[in-house]
Amino acid sequence: MIVIVGLVILVAAVIAGVTGVLANGGHAHEVTHFAVFGYHVTGSTGTLFLYGIVIGALGMLGLSMLLAGARRTSRRGRDARRGLAQSRRETAAVSADRDDLIGQRDIARGSTASTPGGDGAARNGSDPGLRGPSLSERLFGRRPAAAQPAPSASQAPAPVAQPEPPAGQAAAVPAGPLAPAQ
DSSP: OHHHHHHHHHHHHHHHHHHHHHHTOSGGGEEOSOEETTEEOOEEHHHHHHHHHHHHHHHHHHHHHHHHHHHHHHHHHHHHHHHHHHHHHHHHHHHHHHHHHHHHHHHHHHHHHHSBOTTSOBOOSOSGGGOOOOHHHHHHOOOOOOOOOOOOGGGOOOOOOOOOOOTTOOOSSOSSOOOOOO
């Protein structure tokens, strides 16, 4: 709506300017003693009116550029303030979570340190039985293998029979037991 009103005002100003320049032409409307910054303007009052229109248009262009720059600067400032407020909220939330986790850890350490073990000694986390899986075990899901005695020569494993592949397919793995590499 504001754009339409601005367009109507602009068209009316252009019509008034053109009418003013054309109506004030000729010898009857001569400007005799008029100077701007030491420059003597000669011609008719219509020419002087045209100069006024040009100067007014340049002034409006400069003013609109100034306001557009101020609007852009204020928008950037508003966005920066909004981002700072959001960052502070996120920092406060993360700090609260961290404080909660530290409190939980301290409570867990306190209860672990005061719990007597099966042998009557206090367990403070130095017992290897209390340790959880290592980082690589947690990441890759590997569990330590239980210690097994080495097989003797008399306890050699029996060869495992492999199923036959369906008809029309070649076996991807050769049949028969695989010899261990030495």
